[in-house]
Amino acid sequence: MLQKIHCTELYLAVGIMFYSGVVLFSAVLVGSSGSELKLPSWFQFGAGTSAFQIEGGWNASDKSESVWDRQLHLFPATLDGNADVACDSYHLWRRDIEMAEELGLDMYRFSISWSRLLPTGFSNYISEDGKRYYSDLIDGLLEKGIEPVVTIHHFDLPQRIQDLGGWANPLIADWFSSYANVVFSLFGNRVKYWLTINEPLILCDSGYTNQTVPYLDDKDIGRFLCNKNVLIAHAKAYRIYEKEYKPIYNGKVSIVNLFVWLQPATPEDKDITDLTIQYWEGRYGHAIYSKQGGWPKELENFLLEKGRSEGYPSPRLPPFTDEEVALVKGSADFYAFNHYSTRLVRKAKPGETIGSWPILGSQELGIVLERDPSWEVGDTVWFSVYPEGLRNQLNYLKETYGDLEFLITENGFFSTDPSLDDTRTVDYTWKYLEQVALAIQDGVNVTGYIHWSLMDNFDKGYSAKFGLYSVDFNDPNRTRTPRASARYYSKVTRTHCPYPEDLEQ
Ligand SMILES: *[C@@H]1O[C@H](CO)[C@@H](O)[C@H](O)[C@H]1NC(C)=O
Ligand SMILES: *[C@@H]1O[C@H](CO)[C@@H](O)[C@H](O)[C@H]1NC(C)=O
Ligand SMILES: *[C@@H]1O[C@H](CO)[C@@H](O)[C@H](O)[C@H]1NC(C)=O
Ligand SMILES: *[C@@H]1O[C@H](CO)[C@@H](O)[C@H](O)[C@H]1NC(C)=O
Numbered sequence: 041m042l043q044k045i046h047c048t049e050l051y052l053a054v055g056i057m058f059y060s061g062v063v064l065f066s067a068v069l070v071g072s073s074g075s076e077l078k079l080p081s082w083f084q085f086g087a088g089t090s091a092f093q094i095e096g097g098w099n100a101s102d103k104s105e106s107v108w109d110r111q112l113h114l115f116p117a118t119l120d121g122n123a124d125v126a127c128d129s130y131h132l133w134r135r136d137i138e139m140a141e142e143l144g145l146d147m148y149r150f151s152i153s154w155s156r157l158l159p160t161g162f163s164n165y166i167s168e169d170g171k172r173y174y175s176d177l178i179d180g181l182l183e184k185g186i187e188p189v190v191t192i193h194h195f196d197l198p199q200r201i202q203d204l205g206g207w208a209n210p211l212i213a214d215w216f217s218s219y220a221n222v223v224f225s226l227f228g229n230r231v232k233y234w235l236t237i238n239e240p241l242i243l244c245d246s247g248y249t250n251q252t253v254p255y256l257d258d259k260d261i262g263r264f265l266c267n268k269n270v271l272i273a274h275a276k277a278y279r280i281y282e283k284e285y286k287p288i289y290n291g292k293v294s295i296v297n298l299f300v301w302l303q304p305a306t307p308e309d310k311d312i313t314d315l316t317i318q319y320w321e322g323r324y325g326h327a328i329y330s331k332q333g334g335w336p337k338e339l340e341n342f343l344l345e346k347g348r349s350e351g352y353p354s355p356r357l358p359p360f361t362d363e364e365v366a367l368v369k370g371s372a373d374f375y376a377f378n379h380y381s382t383r384l385v386r387k388a389k390p391g392e393t394i395g396s397w398p399i400l401g402s403q404e405l406g407i408v409l410e411r412d413p414s415w416e417v418g419d420t421v422w423f424s425v426y427p428e429g430l431r432n433q434l435n436y437l438k439e440t441y442g443d444l445e446f447l448i449t450e451n452g453f454f455s456t457d458p459s460l461d462d463t464r465t466v467d468y469t470w471k472y473l474e475q476v477a478l479a480i481q482d483g484v485n486v487t488g489y490i491h492w493s494l495m496d497n498f499d500k501g502y503s504a505k506f507g508l509y510s511v512d513f514n515d516p517n518r519t520r521t522p523r524a525s526a527r528y529y530s531k532v533t534r535t536h537c538p539y540p541e542d543l544e545q
Contacts, residue, residue, distance in 0.1 A: 077477040079536040084187070084488035085529075086147030087140065087508060088450055090194035090238065092123055093497035095153060097130030101169035104159040106196040107206075107253040118255070120501025127497055127511050128518045130173065137180045139494060139509055139520060144533035148181055149449060149490045151191035151238065154198050154219055161198035163218045171226055178230050189233040189449070189490065191296065192220050192277070195243060195253060202254050207244060207266040217276035224285045232291040235376055235449060236277050239298040240270040240324045260347075260356055268358045270295075271327050271368050278371035292373035296449050297324050299377045301429035301436075305386035305410060312407055313385040315339060317436075319401045325375075327360065329441040333369030334360050346404065375437060378450035378492070379472075381422065382429030383409040418454035418464075420504075425453075427471040434479040434486060445485050448476065452492035455505045462505070465525040466540050473538035491529060495520055 079085075098109050112122035129136055140148045155161065157170040178188045193216065197206055201215060220236065237243065242252060244266035250257040274295045281293050299321050304313040315338060318326070322336035334340075340357060347356040360368070386408050388394050394402045402409065411417070411424035418425065434446060453468035473489065480486055496507035508526040512519045528540050 077474055077481070077538065079473065079477050079489075079532075079538065080480065081536065082487070083480075083536060084146040085533040086145050086149055086187075086189060086488060086490035087143060087494040087529075088149035088189075088490045088492050089127075089129070089136075089494050089497060090151040090191065090196075091153035091156070092126075092151075092194065092196040093493075093499065094127040094129040094136075094150075094495070095156075096123065096125040096128045097156075098124050100130055100156075102159045102167050103153070103156040103170065104161070105199040106153065106155045107199055107202045108196050109155075110199045110202075111253055111255060120503065121498070123498040125518070127495060127520075132518060132520075133173070133177050134180065135520060136494065137177070137184060137186070139522075139526075140181065140186050141184045142522070143494075143508065143526060143530045145186055146533070147187045147189050147233070147488060147490060148494070149189040149191065149235070150177070151194035151196075152223060153196055154193060154201075155196065158198070158219055158222065161200040161219075162215065163222045166222060166226075174227065178227055182230060187233060188227075188231050189235065190223070190227065190231050191235040191238050192223055193236065194238040197253070206254055207247070207269050208256075208258075208262050210265075210269055210272070212269050213273040213276050216273040217280055220277035221280050221284075224281055228281075228285045228289050228291065232289070233447075234281065234291060234293040235296045236274045236293060237270055238296045239378060240267065240274075240295065241298045241320060244270060260350070260352070264343075264357045267323055268360070271324070272364060275328070275368040275371040279367065292445075294372045294374050294376040294447070295324070295328065297321060297375075297377045299379055299433060299437075301379065301382040301426075301433040302385050302409075303382065303429070303432070305384040309386045312387050312405065315342065316385050316401065316405055316407055319405060323357075325441070327365070327368045328370070328372050329375060329444070330369075331442075333365040343404075374445035374447055374487075375441065376447045376449045377437075379430050379433060379448060380451060380454070381424050382411075382415075382426040383424070384412060385409060418468075419456040420454050423454040425468060425471075427468075427475045429475075430472050431475040431479045431482070434476075434484045435482055438484045443485060445487050447487055448489045450490060450492040452506045456503050458496075458505055458510060460510060460521060460523045462523045462525045465508075465523070466528045469525065469529065470532075470538045470540055470543070473532065477538060 092106060092108050111118055152174055157167055159165065159167050181188050244263050246252045247254055248256050248263035248266055249259045256262055278293050302313055302317050304310045318336040318339040322339055326336045327333055335357060343357045344355050388406050388408050394408060416425040417423055451472055453465040455462060455465055476486055476489055491508065493506040495509040496505050496511045502513050508529055509520040509522050532538055
């Protein structure tokens with residue numbers, strides 16, 4: 041109790057000074073020490089999951105196979121285990137709602153399984169059980185005053201759609217948008233926050249470099265077809281919502297970008313860092329959020345030259361028509377993004393071996409990505425902890441695209457420690473939340489933060505422990521138990537004070 045009062049007291053102190061007219065002094069005071077920061081009262085806290093990672097019930101009722109189901113059944117060695125049961129949220133969703141309530145969440149982010157709702161992949165047939173499952177989940181959340189934030193597509197493409205070319209086939213724009221239309225028509229009366237497609241960077245750039253579903257290897261062409269088709273599919277879904285549903289329900293729609301923040305390793309690396317940001321974020325954000333629309337020009341030219349030098353007769357990054365530019369431009373009501381980590385960018389030295397993670401565009405751009413040696417790492421090498429990166433990124437996005445509403449749809453700590461005493465997750469979370477508070481103070485309109493994840497789930501197997509709740513995957517009941525981070529986060533949601541108790545004494 042004492043700890044709770046700490047943030048409140050300071051908040052009041054600032055308020056009193058404001059009323060006595062010492063505005064400047066109070067502003068200096070708030071800015072002078074991070075430990076006095078608080079998230080605003082209107083700020084919303086959430087936690088997130090995705091269908092394939094938690095639901096299980098992969099063949100329940102009339103659900104059809106998704107690309108993940110197919111991959112893990114045909115090639116069981118792809119990852120460690122499969123998600124046939126996962127957290128069994130297909131059956132245990134009431135417990136999930138109870139956890140969201142225990143945490144005091146304002147929002148719960150989950151995704152809809154396309155192949156559960158539309159077993160044929162197409163909107164000719166809607167599964168009654170699929171419809172009921174999501175409808176019950178949404179109603180259950182609303183009963184507890186928790187806002188559903190619904191991702192329409194989170195990697196688990198129906199296998200049939202994949203067999204027809206998946207995200208490389210331009211027709212997917214119509215297939216996806218008619219699926220989205222079904223989702224809006226069924227749940228639009230109750231859902232106000234819509235996320236069309238999760239992390240297109242991973243979907244396309246990892247999916248077409250054989251690192252995740254659909255495990256295809258076509259980095260030169262497939263990846264860029266997917267890139268463009270994702271943007272058109274998102275925009276078509278957005279326009280359907282805008283025309284048919286927004287006037288009645290007044291909800292909001294965004295795509296979800298994954299954005300690893302990038303900073304130049306040395307002042308000389310500024311230009312190459314800007315190009316790398318275009319490569320990572322701009323290929324998915326610029327067409328939607330910029331005033332000009334279309335591809336980021338500098339990157340488009342760079343890739344055009346590159347493709348020519350490799351003998352490709354036409355641009356590998358497919359150009360937009362004027363009509364397409366107009367369709368995609370402005371097709372979002374806010375900017376949703378997932379943020380976990382930061383990298384330093386520098387030009388590769390002549391002859392230097394470049395990391396092979398093609399998603400990073402290392403070879404293509406001739407860059408090396410590093411972390412500062414002073415940064416902490418998570419339980420995997422790619423995960424470096426640099427909380428200031430989130431604030432820098434938010435300011436960058438505002439400067440680049442204007443004064444948008446921002447929603448952080450994922451942020452959390454990559455841990456492989458299954459214990460309940462997850463102090464590193466608590467540590468990571470408060471430090472990143474503090475940077476969110478600082479970004480708000482900078483004038484960036486961040487309206488919410490969704491922690492990844494509500495519970496442990498199928499990630500690359502079950503070794504990643506992102507959960508506020510642990511899940512016992514050996515127990516047929518998939519018992520969920522709150523970790524220290526769950527107790528911490530439930531305090532944050534109630535007090536809006538980001539600091540853990542031991543810091544406040
Ligand atoms: C569903 O999948 C499980 C394996 O996860 C299998 O044991 C079961 O027989 C399948 N059920 C049906 C109806 O195909
Ligand atoms: C993807 O990688 C796996 C495992 O490394 C390999 O067996 C498979 O042939 C690769 N697939 C493609 C399409 O390159
Ligand atoms: C931030 O965005 C929300 C939602 O769009 C809006 O209601 C609010 O007025 C914005 N705040 C500022 C300071 O612009
Ligand atoms: C699983 O749940 C059932 C029904 O609630 C209960 O009878 C059983 O003891 C539980 N099993 C375990 C291992 O907790």
